[in-house]
Amino acid sequence: DELARLFNISKDKIFDVPVAIDVKTINEVQRNSNITREKIGIKSNDFVLISVNRLVPEKGVEYLIDAFQILKNNIRRAKLILIGKGYQEQQIISKIKSYGVSDSVIHLRNLREEELYGCYSISDIYISPTLQEDFIMSIQEAMACGLPVISTGQGWLVQDGINGYLVERRNPEMLAQKIIKIYQDRSYKPMGEKSREIIKKYDWDTVIDKLIKIYENTIRNKH
Numbered sequence: 001d002e003l004a005r006l007f008n009i010s011k012d013k014i015f016d017v018p019v020a021i022d023v024k025t026i027n028e029v030q031r032n033s034n035i036t037r038e039k040i041g042i043k044s045n046d047f048v049l050i051s052v053n054r055l056v057p058e059k060g061v062e063y064l065i066d067a068f069q070i071l072k073n074n075i076r077r078a079k080l081i082l083i084g085k086g087y088q089e090q091q092i093i094s095k096i097k098s099y100g101v102s103d104s105v106i107h108l109r110n111l112r113e114e115e116l117y118g119c120y121s122i123s124d125i126y127i128s129p130t131l132q133e134d135f136i137m138s139i140q141e142a143m144a145c146g147l148p149v150i151s152t153g154q155g156w157l158v159q160d161g162i163n164g165y166l167v168e169r170r171n172p173e174m175l176a177q178k179i180i181k182i183y184q185d186r187s188y189k190p191m192g193e194k195s196r197e198i199i200k201k202y203d204w205d206t207v208i209d210k211l212i213k214i215y216e217n218t219i220r221n222k223h
Contacts, residue, residue, distance in 0.1 A: 163195040
């Protein structure tokens, strides 16, 4: 709508081509990863959340830490893998310490690709607390790795009640509530399978086929 207004053109001249992801390669790297729960200090029966973000205000990580503190009062064996770095890092670490949950948070700053996908593999839910409205690549990665997602946006990827839940921005209580719901319903495995199904339409091969058809139709109509 914005582009049509800005350039005064018809909407039928604008095509939506989604950001693609290499599902096959991710699955292969995931299978070959040597990351285990034991290696990073997580027990086999722990309930593990993961979030991959730059530690900057627009990513909303501070609200995730608020939600995790609420969660720990309800699910004692909850653990959080927090991957990322940024200028808000010390503030985030201080908040984790002030809540007394440092023993339950694993903060990793720099990871190789195989380590990153390995961390997705040993987790139960992906959390995206972002305040942004743009595309979040880590949600795609988590879905390709078979995780349900709780997110503050990206409704085209996160189908509410199907492969996760959408929650309000800056609302740690609601975020914690939805995490608890997935835990109590034991729905993280079936929701994770739904994520794998949904992400197929964002696979490189599918997106490239769509793009080729757009070019072919455009050339055909031009002549």
